[in-house]
Each structure stands twice: as C-alpha cells, then as structure tokens.
Amino acid sequence: MNSRSAGLGDLTVATVAGGVLVLVGNLVADFTAFEWTLWAIQVILALSLVLVWGYCGIFSFGQAAVYGIGGYTYGVFALNIAERTGETLSALVVAAVAGAIFAAALGYFMFYGNLSNVYVAIATLATALVLFAIVNSTAGSAYRIGDAVLGGYNGMTRIPRITYRWPGGDPATLTRVQFFAVCTCVALVLALALRFAGRRPFGRVAAAVRENETRSSLLGYDVRRHKLWVFTLGGAIAGLAGGLYAAWGRFMSPTVFSLKPAALVVIWTLVGGRFSVGGAFVGVVVVEGLSSALGGPSGDREAIVVGALLILIVLGLRGGVIPTLGRLWRDRLRPAVAAADPGSSFRRKPESRPGRDRLEPADAVSVISSDHGSDAQLGGDFEEAVALGIDTDIDAPVEAAGAGALLEVRGVSKRFGGVTALADVTLQFAARQASCIIGPNGAGKSTLFGLLTGHHPVTAGSILLNGEDITRLGPHRRARLGLGIKMQVPSVYGALTTLENLWLAAYAACGDREAAHRRAGQILARLGLTGAVTSPAGSLAHGQLQWLEIGMVLATEPSVILLDEPTAGMTRDETEQTEQLIARLAGHATVVVVEHDMEFVRRLDAPITVLHMGELFTQGSFDELSRDERVLNIYLGRGAEQPGGTGQPAGRGDAEPG
Amino acid sequence: MTADGVFNAWFSLMTTVSVLLLVSLGLAVVFGLRRVINLAHGEFIMFGAFATLTATRAGVGLWGAILIAVAVTAAFGLVVELTLIRHLYERPADTMLATWGLSLILVQLADLIYGSVTEGIPTPLSSFGVGDYSMSTYNLVLIGVAWTLAALTWLVMRRTRYGLLTRAAAQNPDMAAGLGVNTRRVATWTFAYGAGLAGAAGAVLAPVVGVIPTMGQLYVARSFMAVIVGGPAFLAGTVGASTALGTVENLVSRGYTPVIGQAMLLVAAIVILRFLPQGLTGGRRRGGLV
Numbered sequence: 001m002n003s004r005s006a007g008l009g010d011l012t013v014a015t016v017a018g019g020v021l022v023l024v025g026n027l028v029a030d031f032t033a034f035e036w037t038l039w040a041i042q043v044i045l046a047l048s049l050v051l052v053w054g055y056c057g058i059f060s061f062g063q064a065a066v067y068g069i070g071g072y073t074y075g076v077f078a079l080n081i082a083e084r085t086g087e088t089l090s091a092l093v094v095a096a097v098a099g100a101i102f103a104a105a106l107g108y109f110m111f112y113g114n115l116s117n118v119y120v121a122i123a124t125l126a127t128a129l130v131l132f133a134i135v136n137s138t139a140g141s142a143y144r145i146g147d148a149v150l151g152g153y154n155g156m157t158r159i160p161r162i163t164y165r166w167p168g169g170d171p172a173t174l175t176r177v178q179f180f181a182v183c184t185c186v187a188l189v190l191a192l193a194l195r196f197a198g199r200r201p202f203g204r205v206a207a208a209v210r211e212n213e214t215r216s217s218l219l220g221y222d223v224r225r226h227k228l229w230v231f232t233l234g235g236a237i238a239g240l241a242g243g244l245y246a247a248w249g250r251f252m253s254p255t256v257f258s259l260k261p262a263a264l265v266v267i268w269t270l271v272g273g274r275f276s277v278g279g280a281f282v283g284v285v286v287v288e289g290l291s292s293a294l295g296g297p298s299g300d301r302e303a304i305v306v307g308a309l310l311i312l313i314v315l316g317l318r319g320g321v322i323p324t325l326g327r328l329w330r331d332r333l334r335p336a337v338a339a340a341d342p343g344s345s346f347r348r349k350p351e352s353r354p355g356r357d358r359l360e361p362a363d364a365v366s367v368i369s370s371d372h373g374s375d376a377q378l379g380g381d382f383e384e385a386v387a388l389g390i391d392t393d394i395d396a397p398v399e400a401a402g403a404g405a406l407l408e409v410r411g412v413s414k415r416f417g418g419v420t421a422l423a424d425v426t427l428q429f430a431a432r433q434a435s436c437i438i439g440p441n442g443a444g445k446s447t448l449f450g451l452l453t454g455h456h457p458v459t460a461g462s463i464l465l466n467g468e469d470i471t472r473l474g475p476h477r478r479a480r481l482g483l484g485i486k487m488q489v490p491s492v493y494g495a496l497t498t499l500e501n502l503w504l505a506a507y508a509a510c511g512d513r514e515a516a517h518r519r520a521g522q523i524l525a526r527l528g529l530t531g532a533v534t535s536p537a538g539s540l541a542h543g544q545l546q547w548l549e550i551g552m553v554l555a556t557e558p559s560v561i562l563l564d565e566p567t568a569g570m571t572r573d574e575t576e577q578t579e580q581l582i583a584r585l586a587g588h589a590t591v592v593v594v595e596h597d598m599e600f601v602r603r604l605d606a607p608i609t610v611l612h613m614g615e616l617f618t619q620g621s622f623d624e625l626s627r628d629e630r631v632l633n634i635y636l637g638r639g640a641e642q643p644g645g646t647g648q649p650a651g652r653g654d655a656e657p658g
Numbered sequence: 659m660t661a662d663g664v665f666n667a668w669f670s671l672m673t674t675v676s677v678l679l680l681v682s683l684g685l686a687v688v689f690g691l692r693r694v695i696n697l698a699h700g701e702f703i704m705f706g707a708f709a710t711l712t713a714t715r716a717g718v719g720l721w722g723a724i725l726i727a728v729a730v731t732a733a734f735g736l737v738v739e740l741t742l743i744r745h746l747y748e749r750p751a752d753t754m755l756a757t758w759g760l761s762l763i764l765v766q767l768a769d770l771i772y773g774s775v776t777e778g779i780p781t782p783l784s785s786f787g788v789g790d791y792s793m794s795t796y797n798l799v800l801i802g803v804a805w806t807l808a809a810l811t812w813l814v815m816r817r818t819r820y821g822l823l824t825r826a827a828a829q830n831p832d833m834a835a836g837l838g839v840n841t842r843r844v845a846t847w848t849f850a851y852g853a854g855l856a857g858a859a860g861a862v863l864a865p866v867v868g869v870i871p872t873m874g875q876l877y878v879a880r881s882f883m884a885v886i887v888g889g890p891a892f893l894a895g896t897v898g899a900s901t902a903l904g905t906v907e908n909l910v911s912r913g914y915t916p917v918i919g920q921a922m923l924l925v926a927a928i929v930i931l932r933f934l935p936q937g938l939t940g941g942r943r944r945g946g947l948v
Contacts (some may be wrong), residue, residue: 059751113932118695118750119886123928125697126879130924133876137917259765261873263758270755303766310759314752437777 010195014188025180033180037248039284040183046243046268046280047190052234054274055194057210058227059117062106062124063238063265065131066099069258070242072135072150073098075159075252079148082160086171090163092243099239100232107231111224125262132257155253162247177499183244185505190237191277198277202344208232208504211493218491219451219508219556220479260303267306270313273323360594406431407452407483407560407590412461414447421447422614424461429560434586436601437594439611440635443593446488448611449564452592453485454478465560479508486559488565490545494538498529498548501537519555527551542569550581560590567600581601610635662789667786670912673797675904676804677863682881682888682896683807684856689885690892691828691848693742697753698761699881702853702876706731706860707869708768711779720782720865723831728854736854739846747845760875779865796866803862805853812893814851824848836911880907880920883927889937898938903927 025033045067052058077091106127110120139152150156165171174182197203204628207371208216209223217223246252255261266282268287272279287309295302317324321459407429414422422444427582429435448458450464454475462471464546470478479485493501510516524530527547529540537548546566553561566582567575575597585591595601600620610625612634618625625631684700696702709730713723723802742760746753783795815821826834827841859877867873884903888895906926911919934940 059754084666109928109932114935117932119753121751121754122882122886123931126882126924126927129875129879130921133920135918137915258872259758260762263762266755266758274676300770301766304763307762307766310762311742311756314756314759315742334697599944 006199007196010192012503014080014192018185018188020057021184022181025177025184028175032261034176034248035102037176037180037183038245039288040180040187040242040282041241041248041616042264042268042288043187043280044183044244045189045238047194047263047277048275049269050235050277050280050421051194051237052231053269054276055198055210056206056230057117058231058234059109059121060124060231060234061262061266062103062128063234064261064375065124065128065257066235066238067242067245067261068128068131068135068252068254069102070095070099070239071246071252071256072156072242074243074246075156076145076148076150077286078160078247079158080146082163083147085165086165088160088247088609092162092240092247095243095246096236096240099242100236102239102481103195103235104228104232107228111231114224124651125259128262132254135254135257144209153254155251157248157251159250159252161250162244179248183248186244187238191280194277204500204504204507207496208471208493211495212473212491214487215491215493215552216504217475217550218479218485218487219505220476222506255451260306263306263310267309267313271309275542276321276323279284279323310514320507328464337588370410396557405590406466408464409448409452410453410462410464412448412463413459414444414456415450415459420614421449425611425614425616426461427609427616429590429592430607431590432587432619434582434593434604434606436592436604436606436608437611438594438596438608439600439617442613443611443617445611446564447614449562449594452562453483477480479556479558482557484556484561486546486549486552486561486566488568488594490549492537492545494551495536497534498537498540499524499533501548501552502555505552509556516542523551523555543571543574546578547574550578554585558589561585563591563594565594565595565597566593567595567597575600660789662791663668665788666791666793666917667912669793671905671908672801675901676801676907676912678880678884678904678907679808679897679900680804680859680862681877682884682900683804683811683857684852684854684859685881686852686892686896687811687855688849688852688883690888690890690896691824692747692845692852693750694747694849695750696743696852697754697757697878698738698764698874699757699856700876701761701764702731702856702873702874703736703860703863704768704869705734705764706857707864707873708772708860709857709868710864711772711776711869716780719847720779724858724861724864728858728865731857731860732850732854735856736846736850739849741941743843743849744842745846757775761878765871765874767805772871774871776869778869781865785887788947794866800862800866803858807858808893808897811855815893820844820847844859880923883924887891887927887930889934889939891939895937895939899927902930902938 027038028036031581045063049060049063052060052063074088074091074095077090077094077335081091082088084376106124115123125282135150136153138150141149143150143152148156160175162182163171164174171507198207200578204443205216205221205226208219208221209226213223226388244255264287268283269280270283271287272281272283287306290309291302293304361476388444408654409427410423410539412422412425425444425448437445437448439646454470454473454477456472462469464470465478465481465483468481470481470483473481475485493504494502499520502523503516506519506523507513507516510519524533529544529548529551537545540548546569550563550566563582567578570578582591586606593606595604595606605622607619608625609619610631617634618628618631681703684702686698688694688699694910699944706727709727710720710723713726714720718726738760742756743753746756781794781796783799785792785794787793813821815825823839823844824847826837827844831841834844834913860873867876880903885892885896887899887903888897889899903923903926906921907923909919910922918924931937
C-alpha cells in the first residue's frame with residue numbers, strides 16, 4: 001500500500017462515514033441532530049489540537065480560547081452584516097481568520113521567545129484566563145461593536161444562524177438537519193486534510209520538530225517558523241469551530257475562556273489519542289457521553305468526571321484511552337509475533353523513560369506516516385537502491401559533501417557570567433581537510449563547538465563560513481549554508497524510524513520528496529543499517545546511533561562538518577570504520593573533529609589544535625605535539641605518562657562551563 | 659501631588675505587589691525546587707480561604723483560623739504529593755494535566771459543599787488616615803505577611819538543614835541521593851511547604867476578597883507569570899517579578915480599569931519573556947528550566 005492508496009482509503013472511510021451520518025441526521029429527531037451538531041463542532045476543535053499538539057508537539061491549552069475568539073468574532077460580524085448582506089457565511093470566514101491572527105500573534109511571542117513547551121502551555125492558559133477577565137467585564141451598553149453588544153458576563157445574545165444566499169436569490173437559513181450535515185462534512189474534510197498533511201513533508205517536518213527541536217534546527221529546519229505556521233493553522237481551525245459554535249447556540253458567553261472548556265479540548269484529544277485524527281471523533285463522543293451520563297441531572301458533577309478522567313489518563317493510560325485499548329488488543333492477539341521479532345542485533349529499547357513526554361514507538365510511526373503505506377514506500381526505495389547494486393560497504397566513497405568550504409574563527413571570546421570560557425581564539429580550518437581540536441577538560445572545546453553550531457552567541461569576535469559572516473545566524477541558517485553538525489550525545493529522532501530520520505535530513509537539504517527518499521535509501525545502505533529500516537532509531541545500539549547521526553549529517557550535503565567526539569561509545573571496529581569514513585569525507589569537505597581519544601587522533605593524522613584554559617595553546621601535527629613538553633604537561637600531567645599517551649588521559653564528558 | 663497623595667499611591671502599589679508575591683510564593687517553591695507545574699495552585703489558595711471561612715464559622719478567631727488554614731492546606735498538599743505528584747516527577751506535561759484535573763475537581767467540590775456564592779469574612783482592623791487619604795490597616799497585614807513569608811522562605815532555604823538538602827536535591831537529585839539524602843521525603847516536604855504557603859495566601863486574603871470556588875482562577879495565571887518571569891533563582895526572581903509585574907498592574911489599573919491592568923500584566927510578562935527567555939534571573943545560572 002502506498003500513500004496514494006492510503007489516501008484513497010481515508011477518502012472512502014470519510015465518504016461512507018459522512019454519508020451515513022448525514023442520512024442518520026435526517027432520520028433522527030430534530031433535537032437529536034441539534035445535539036449531535038455540537039459534537040461535530042467539538043470534533044473540529046479537537047482536530048485543531050491534534051494538529052498543534054499531536055503533530056507538532058505544541059502543548060497548547062489555548063485552543064478553547066481561540067475558539068472563543070472565533071465565536072465572538074462570528075457574533076460581532078454576523079450581527080453587523082446579516083441584515084445588510086443576507087448571509088453570514090462570510091462571518092464564518094472572518095472567524096477563522098481572526099483565530100489565525102490571534103494564534104499567530106500569540107505564537108510569535110511564544111516561539112520566537114523560545115518558550116519551552118511547558119511554558120507554552122502556561123502562557124496559552126494564562127492568555128485564556130485574561131481573556132475571560134476582559135470579556136467578563138464588558139457588560140453594559142458601552143461595550144458594543146456596531147450593532148453587536150458584547151454583553152460581558154451576561155454573554156452575547158441573538159447571534160444569527162448560518163444564512164446563505166445564492167446570487168440573485170433570497171436569503172436562506174440552514175435548518176438544523178442541514179447544519180448538522182454541514183458541520184459533519186467540515187469535520188470530515190478537515191480530518192482528511194490532516195491525515196493527508198501528516199503524510200506530506202509538512203506533517204513529517206512537524207513530527208521532526210515535535211521529536212527533536214535541536215536536531216531539526218541543526219538539519220536546517222526553521223523550527224520556530226514551522227511551529228508558528230502550525231499554530232496559526234490550528235488557530236484558523238479553532239476559530240472556524242468557534243464561529244460554527246456561535247451560530248449553533250446563537251449565544252456566546254465568557255465562560256468559553258475559563259478553565260473547564262480549555263481542559264475539555266485536551267481531554268477529548270487525550271482520550272482519543274493525541275496523535276490520531278480518528279481519535280478526535282471518538283474522544284468527543286466518549287467524553288461528552290460519559291459526562292452527560294455521570295455528570296448528574298444538571299451537569300453539576302461534570303467537572304468532577306472530567307477532572308477524574310484527566311488524572312486517570314495521566315496515571316494509568318498513557319497515550320490515550322483508545323490507543324491503550326488498541327495496544328492491549330494487539331498484544332493479546334499477537335504475542336507470538338512480538339516474541340519472534342528478528343531484531344536480535346539491536347538492543348531492545350529500554351523502557352521509555354517516564355515522563356519525557358515521548359511517544360511509544362508504535363504511536364510515532366503512526367503519526368508520521370499514519371499508516372504503513374509511506375513506510376513501505378520508503379522501504380521500497382531502499383530495496384530499489386539495493387537492487388540497483390549500490391555498494392552497501394561503508395568504505396565506498398561518499399559523494400555526499402558539497403564543495404569544501406573554509407571555516408574561520410576570528411578573535412572569538414565567550415564569557416558565561418563572570419567565567420571566561422574562551423578568550424580571543426583565532427582559528428582557520430582549511431578546505432577539504434580534517435582537523436582535530438583537543439584539550440583537557442575545561443579547555444573550552446565544548447564552548448567553541450557551541451559557538452560554531454550557533455548554540456551560544458559569541459561575546460566577541462566573528463565566525464566565517466566560506467567568507468560569509470555567520471556569527472549572528474541561528475543554527476538552521478548555518479545548516480542551510482552548509483554546516484553539518486554531529487553532537488556529542490547522539491541527537492536523532494528516537495521515535496521515528498531510521499529511514500525517516502535520514503529522509504528528514506535529506507529533505508532539509510534538497511526540499512524534494514522523491515529525491516530525499518532516494519538519498520535516504522542510499523545513505524542507509526552505505527551505513528550498513530539495512531536491517532533497521534523500520535525500527536525506531538531509539539532502539540539502535542549506541543554505535544549505530546552514532547553512525548545514523550553521521551549519516552544524517554551527510555544526507556544534508558554539508559561543506560563543513562563538525563563532529564563532537566564521533567567515536568564516543570563505539571567499539572574498536574566501529575572506531576576504525578569511522579576513522580576511514582572521516583578520512584574519506586575530508587576529501588570532499590572541511591571536517592572538524594573534537595576528540596578525546598588520542599589513539600583516534602593519532603591515526604587520523606590531521607592538523608591538531610590544542611586548547612587550554614579557554615585559549616589557543618598551540619597547533620601542530622600529532623608527532624610535533626607529542627614531542628612538545630608543554631603539551632604533555634597540560635595534557636598528561638607533569639611526567640605522568642609516556643609521550644603519545646595511548647589511553648584517554650582526560651575523562652569523557654567535557655562538562656560545560658558555567 | 660501632595661505628600662499624602664504620594665504615600666497613598668505608594669501604599670496601593672505596595673499592596674498590589676505584595677498580594678502578587680503572596681499568591682506566587684507557594685508556586686515559586688514548588689516549581690523552583692521541584693519543577694512541579696501545579697495548575698491546582700489557585701485551588702490550594704482557594705482551599706486555604708475556605709478553611710479559614712470554615713474555622714471562623716466554627717467560632718475560631720480570625721488569626722487562629724488563619725493558622726489552622728495554613729496547617730490544613732499543608733496537610734492537604736502532603737496528601738496530594740503522596741497520592742498524585744510523586745508518580746509524576748520528571749513528567750511535566752503529565753503533571754500539568756493531573757493537577758489540572760485536580761483543580762477542576764476541587765472547584766466543583768467546593769461548589770457542591772459551599773455553593774457558588776458565600777458570605778465573606780468581615781475585614782478586621784479598621785483604617786488609618788494619612789492626610790486626606792484613608793487606608794485599610796488590614797492591607798498593612800497583607801504586606802507584612804507577604805514579605806515575612808518571603809524572608810522566612812529565604813531563611814529556611816539558606817539557614818536550615820532541610821533547606822540545604824532541598825537545594826541539593828533540586829540541583830542534582832542523583833548526586834543528592836548518592837550522598838544519602840532521602841530525595842523523596844525532601845520532595846514531599848517541599849510540596850507540602852509550598853501548599854502551606856498557598857494556603858497562607860488564601861487565608862490572609864479571605865477577609866478582603868470574595869471567597870468563592872472559582873477564586874483560584876483569579877490568581878493562578880498571575881502567579882505563574884510572576885514565577886516564570888522570575889526565572890531560575892526562584893525566590894529572588896519571584897520577588898523581582900512580583901515587583902515589576904505588580905507595578906505594571908497597579909499603574910495601569912489606576913489609569914484605566916483593573917481588568918486592563920490584569921491584561922497588561924500578562925502582556926508585560928510575555929514581552930519580558932520574549933527578550934529574556936530565561937526570566938529576570940536567567941543570566942545568573944545557565945541551564946534550562948523545564
């Protein structure tokens with residue numbers, strides 16, 4: 001099954017579901033259809049959170065607030081235009097636009113202020129509460145926009161229904177049954193669109209941002225902009241839902257900005273599984289059904305039900321009610337298959353650390369590709385690559401790197417508070433050549449690396465890449481100019497498959513879906529990770545993880561490659577192969593290696609820069625340096641070991657200063 | 659402006675700042691030391707206020723009732739930590755969701771028990787005059803309690819064995835545990851202490867605000883903003899942020915309306931975070947918050 005047939009499958013399901021629902025809507029009592037309409041509207045709202053939180057990992061508690069903005073906007077606009085134009089559809093469009101603008105403004109401050117995810121949650125919630133206070137206080141006839149009276153805590157009343165008018169015809173208002181059909185169709189169309197987007201680069205990059213922001217920006221993705229786009233789109237959907245809600249109830253009250261509606265959206269999404277588009281439908285129906293069944297006659301225990309559900313989900317049913325049930329069902333059904341998993345060469349992933357809000361692998365795969373279709377497609381490309389006889393040997397020349405570029409550091413200093421971590425360092429890394437940076441702990445290696453990657457801003461000095469000043473550029477801009485970075489601790493998308501990892505890297509560079517598929521398949525073959533196409537990267541052994549990350553760097557076709565301790569945690573064999581790989585890379589690109597392993601440095605036989613106490617200490621070849629008393633003194637301790645020390649004189653884990 | 663006018667403005671400003679500090683302290687302790695994002699923080703304040711209300715109805719004097727309320731809220735915090743929070747350390751998103759659930763339940767329970775409207779506690783003490791202005795003496799109590807609690811927390815953190823263990827456990831839990839610190843117990847007491855501070859805020863505010871089930875919503879957003887804008891050095895940061903944000907709120911409220919004042923507090927907080935993502939004290943100690 002490929003992504004096209006997966007799309008067709010979705011379309012079929014949606015069409016059948018839509019047909020059945022509309023038909024049933026025609027058969028049931030008017031009032032029942034009216035009630036169901038609210039559920040359809042709530043599904044649309046839940047879908048906005050699936051997009052924002054499920055796809056992109058933006059932990060927004062503000063979807064209900066944007067929904068409120070949409071509702072009030074529809075109310076104000078419809079009250080003003082309904083008499084004149086005889087239609088209110090345009091008010092619905094304005095509601096969606098208002099939601100988008102509001103989300104964009106809020107998102108700009110949150111994402112460009114680099115608020116971490118949890119802070120985003122608090123900021124969105126706080127925004128909702130402030131809106132609650134503001135709208136609540138707009139009682140009285142002074143607060144009116146045109147014909148629309150905001151109404152404060154009394155709410156805005158007499159909001160027009162959805163009215164339309166064909167050109168030249170008379171205005172017509174949607175009946176309850178028609179309105180139900182419209183809302184259902186909107187929900188289904190949006191669900192289809194989200195499923196489709198999840199398989200497209202847009203959705204894949206969103207998943208990349210969700211899984212590992214650092215890696216995404218190091219690959220060249222503009223994380224903040226992508227989050228802003230997703231959040232804005234989510235705002236448009238929530239705003240549209242709000243407009244429909246205002247037209248449904250013909251009433252808006254400030255309570256839409258209070259805590260309970262904000263919580264409800266999250267709970268619908270959680271119950272259905274936040275990664276699942278279909279889950280939005282199930283979540284709304286289950287939660288609304290439950291709270292009306294258990295909430296007491298006047299709904300006064302509803303909040304208790306909702307709160308208890310939240311706690312239960314968090315404590316017991318991580319990943320959502322429906323996905324948990326699904327997992328239980330699968331485990332019952334196929335224990336034998338799981339036992340016979342041929343992944344013996346890969347270390348099983350240790351139980352995912354509690355908390356880090358990470359996904360179960362199964363969930364992750366289902367998010368990025370929504371089904372196995374595109375995996376199979378990616379796999380197909382890979383098989384094709386193998387069938388074409390591409391050498392899977394890691395020693396094969398890697399044509400990855402683009403033209404070698406010169407990396408230059410001019411008079412760079414870095415201070416953390418009062419601590420000078422790097423003082424006036426000037427370095428040049430020759431084009432198409434490997435260089436090593438060594439130095440004892442605290443020498444400033446990691447700081448220098450952080451400045452080169454754009455992780456820290458420099459205090460003074462400048463950094464040039466191929467003559468271009470990149471001192472003030474963020475990591476993703478540097479990546480786009482040809483800087484490829486491998487971190488000390490492997491930074492990959494642990495929950496995505498190996499192939500998806502490589503695809504994301506290749507797509508960052510080429511921007512073409514098919515070309516990225518091919519390139520990912522090639523690199524995968526070269527790295528010898530062929531057995532791990534569809535296993536989550538998090539289940540790879542440490543050495544393989546290092547290679548995968550190097551492979552991702554190669555896939556971006558960098559002209560300068562920075563490697564922070566590339567052989568950390570590798571076996572002797574793997575280390576040797578990595579050496580060869582780096583030596584070959586150096587024929588095409590500028591390679592800068594920060595390393596502790598002296599044996600590795602010796603064999604790489606590249607020019608070495610020694611840092612000490614944040615200053616450039618000396619430079620030279622390995623042989624020169626191993627005869628240099630001063631280097632031996634600072635590096636090995638006075639007369640402690642024989643020259644050319646074979647082990648690792650300094651411990652691993654170069655602690656960051658500060 | 660006359661001297662008495664200046665004093666009046668300053669007194670009003672101090673009151674706003676102190677109330678913000680008061681409602682933020684408990685959150686600052688729990689978030690600053692344990693990284694627990696307690697969305698039920700507002701409901702702990704509400705809990706303290708209702709405990710005070712209940713005690714005064716039972717015939718206890720106000721000052722006694724406040725002490726009882728602090729103890730009861732701290733005990734409640736202890737229970738919440740043992741049953742809920744302790745399973746969720748290192749899981750910030752889940753902690754938020756669970757405490758949010760707790761918040762919804764507490765509001766609804768308070769509503770079922772006390773109803774949505776309650777008669778308040780009469781504000782004790784009278785007023786004092788400065789020139790042409792008359793000011794509430796009780797506001798002096800609010801200001802005093804807020805700064806006393808901040809100073810007390812500073813002393814506890816800096817001068818006691820518990821404070822040392824808590825800070826050790828907060829900075830490096832594994833190392834602290836390796837040195838024999840019972841980090842779980844430290845965490846439990848820290849949460850209870852934070853809950854007690856929230857209870858104290860609710861208790862001393864009870865005579866001057868409407869004691870209603872949804873009162874927590876009034877404070878939760880503001881206190882989060884104060885703590886986040888404060889940054890990593892949680893106590894100094896919260897004091898600084900309360901002063902900055904409280905000043906904005908007070909000045910805007912006087913110029914326009916209290917609602918606009920609250921909104922501007924949020925806007926100021928978000929703008930500050932846009933340019934100081936680590937908060938006011940972020941430059942002091944590097945390292946991510948959550």
